[in-house]
Amino acid sequence: xxxxxxxxxxxxxxxxxxxxxxxxxxxxxxxxxxxxxxxxxxxxxxxxxxxxxxxxxxxxxxxxxxxxxxxxxxxxxxxxxxxxxxxxxxxxxxxxxxxxxxxxxxxxxxxxxxxxxxxxxxxxxxxxxxxxxxxxxxxxxxxxxxxxxxxxxxxxxxxxxxx
Amino acid sequence: xxxxxxxxxxxxxxxxxxxxxxxxxxxxxxxxxxxxxxxxxxxxxxxxxxxxxxxxxxxxxxxxxxxxxxxxxxxxxxxxxxxxxxxxxxxxxxxxxxxxxxxxxxxxxxxxxxxxxxxxxxxxxxxxxxxxxxxxxxxxxxxxxxxxxxxxxxxxxxxxxxxxxxxxxxxxxxxxxxxxxxxxxxxxxxxxxxxxxxxxxxxxxxxxxxxxxxxxxxxxxxxxxxxxxxxxxxxxxxxxxxxxxxxxxxxxxxxxxxxxxxxxxxxxxxxxxxxxxxxxxxxxxxxxxxxxxxxxxxxxxxxxxxxxxxxxxxxxxx
Numbered sequence: 251x252x253x254x255x256x257x258x259x260x261x262x263x264x265x266x267x268x269x270x271x272x273x274x275x276x277x278x279x280x281x282x283x284x285x286x287x288x289x290x291x292x293x294x295x296x297x298x299x300x301x302x303x304x305x306x307x308x309x310x311x312x313x314x315x316x317x318x319x320x321x322x323x324x325x326x327x328x329x330x331x332x333x334x335x336x337x338x339x340x341x342x343x344x345x346x347x348x349x350x351x352x353x354x355x356x357x358x359x360x361x362x363x364x365x366x367x368x369x370x371x372x373x374x375x376x377x378x379x380x381x382x383x384x385x386x387x388x389x390x391x392x393x394x395x396x397x398x399x400x401x402x403x404x405x406x407x408x409x410x411x412x413x
Numbered sequence: 414x415x416x417x418x419x420x421x422x423x424x425x426x427x428x429x430x431x432x433x434x435x436x437x438x439x440x441x442x443x444x445x446x447x448x449x450x451x452x453x454x455x456x457x458x459x460x461x462x463x464x465x466x467x468x469x470x471x472x473x474x475x476x477x478x479x480x481x482x483x484x485x486x487x488x489x490x491x492x493x494x495x496x497x498x499x500x501x502x503x504x505x506x507x508x509x510x511x512x513x514x515x516x517x518x519x520x521x522x523x524x525x526x527x528x529x530x531x532x533x534x535x536x537x538x539x540x541x542x543x544x545x546x547x548x549x550x551x552x553x554x555x556x557x558x559x560x561x562x563x564x565x566x567x568x569x570x571x572x573x574x575x576x577x578x579x580x581x582x583x584x585x586x587x588x589x590x591x592x593x594x595x596x597x598x599x600x601x602x603x604x605x606x607x608x609x610x611x612x613x614x615x616x617x618x619x620x621x622x623x624x625x626x627x628x629x630x631x632x633x634x635x636x637x638x639x640x641x642x643x644x645x646x647x648x649x650x651x652x653x654x655x656x657x658x659x660x661x662x663x664x665x666x667x668x669x670x671x672x673x674x675x676x677x678x679x680x681x682x683x684x685x686x687x688x689x690x691x692x693x694x695x696x697x698x699x700x701x702x703x704x705x706x707x708x709x710x711x712x713x714x715x716x717x718x719x720x721x722x723x724x725x726x727x728x729x730x731x
Contacts, residue, residue: 310676317663400672400679409681410724 295351298341305331309399312378312392324382324392331395332375339368352408360405367402374398455550456514462555465548467695468612468704470687474498480692483508484562489535492642493626494571496535504561517553522593524584531580533571534588534626542590543611545597587627604704605711613697613708618646618683621722634715636722644683645724652717665709669697 287303290296308327315323342357342364357364374395381391466472474489475498476482485500503510509517512527519525524538532538541549573579593611598604609615620628621637635656636648650656657665664675672679672688680688690696697705 306676306678309678313675313677396673396677399677403679403681407681409685 290350294341294343294346295349298338298353299351301334301338301341305334309396316389316392321382321385321388324388325379328375328379328382328392328395332372332379335368335372335375339365352410354406354408357406364402364406367398367406371395371398371402457547457550457552457554459551459554459558461548462551462553462558463695464700464704465544465552465612466555467690467697467699468608469552470613471690471694471696471699472501473686473691473694473696475501476691476694478691480694481560481562482692482694483556483559484564486564486567490642491535491626492640493533493535493573494569494576496533496569496571497567499566500562500564501556502559502562503557504563507563507565508561509556510561514550514553517556518549521549521552522590524580524588530577531584533569533576533580534583537614537617539584539588539590540611540614540617542588543593543607545594545607545611547596548612549593583626587625600703601707602711602714605707605709608704608708609711615649615708615712618644619649632718632720634712635718635720638723639725645722648718648720648722649712650715650718650720651713652719655719655721656717658717662706662709662713665712666702666705669700669705669708670702671698 285299285303287296287299290299308331311327312324315321315327342353342361344358347353347355347358374391378388378391378395380386381388472483474487475485477484477487481502483500483502485498487498489496489498500508502508505511509520509527512520516527520527520532520536520538522538522542522544524532524534524536526532544552569576571579594607598607616628616634619634619636620630621632621635622643623629634649635652637643637646639645648656651658653659660668660675668674668680669688672685674680679685686696688697690699
């Protein structure tokens with residue numbers, strides 16, 4: 251009957267829409283720190299999230315190299331981390347708080363400390379790369395660097411929901 | 414849960430004398446003598462107790478951010494109402510300073526308070542029910558070394574009808590944890606399971622509860638969806654897609670020790686608190702490395718469960 255057809259079509263369309271919505275919202279395991287940046291507004295807010303995601307990938311590579319006992323594999327990711335920090339601090343203009351960003355207001359109220367930690371990370375990443383290249387103490391150098399990551403996160407990054 | 418003042422005083426007058434007598438008898442009789450209380454027969458070792466406390470995440474629910482350690486008053490929102498953690502410092506007026514070891518043990522493992530009332534299961538006594546006699550004894554000894562802090566317990570705001578009866582019924586139906594061992598397993602997966610289930614109690618946050626507030630074992634450690642009064646917790650089963658299956662035991666142990674994930678991102682919030690401790694109190698980070706390793710090895714063996722807990726209030730069809 252004619253009256254059933256729109257109903258069936260609508261139901262079918264709903265089912266497909268639901269399937270697509272589900273597929274798009276299935277998130278990777280939280281344990282892997284992946285976030286969906288497509289929800290962030292394009293511009294500095296999204297750029298800095300993407301940039302930091304890259305830092306995370308490099309940090310993971312360094313961790314893996316430490317575990318595997320392959321210090322030579324540390325040099326490049328450490329140098330890559332150092333190379334982005336100058337750009338990173340330019341991605342926090344006034345008024346770019348909120349909008350899904352995890353940057354705490356402290357970034358702007360305590361900007362000096364934020365910038366200092368960013369430069370500290372750059373220096374320590376360079377030092378780690380140098381240690382990796384010269385056969386120095388990569389364990390100590392990486393521990394210092396990771397502690398800087400943690401210090402900045404503690405003061406300037408909102409915790410994830412439910413953490 | 415916070416007792417009616419009259420009841421509390423009554424308990425103190427009668428219970429206190431009996432408990433003091435029992436304690437005196439126990440300490441005089443020593444190891445070889447007859448114990449009047451089999452559960453906590455002799456004084457524990459506070460140094461070992463500090464380790465138990467660290468493995469228990471520092472009993473961090475009982476410590477406000479500004480301290481002092483163990484002084485209570487932390488607001489805990491749940492679907493069953495708002496509760497406030499109690500003062501577990503040795504303060505004689507507002508803490509547990511006048512409680513006997515057996516009375517403190519009762520509150521930790523059996524869900525009963527000094528005045529005979531039953532605790533709400535917000536206090537996970539049903540998980541601590543499996544804590545070994547030796548460990549709870551040592552933990553109590555350590556608690557008695559905390560600086561006494563004066564902070565009166567705040568009355569809970571339960572949303573359940575007839576709360577005292579409800580807690581009693583819940584305990585009867587769901588709260589009996591079974592017999593605890595006299596001493597904890599010392600090594601291997603056995604120790605890992607013991608620590609995970611009865612000391613660190615990871616499931617308290619990571620295992621969803623059903624509508625009656627009991628843990629849903631079919632989703633053990635598979636993460637908890639956020640909803641009013643219930644914080645999000647990730648899936649920590651070894652499922653590769655939705656859990657931490659890609660992590661090895663070393664990664665898990667390292668997280669418990671340092672708060673760093675394998676990519677050196679760090680956990681923040683409640684998980685960071687149980688690792689770092691609150692207001693200077695101990696956390697997992699202060700626990701012995703072999704114990705954290707044992708927990709990690711055990712968690713790698715639990716059933717992998719495909720489960721994606723929701724970390725946003727979806728509204729809609731939730």
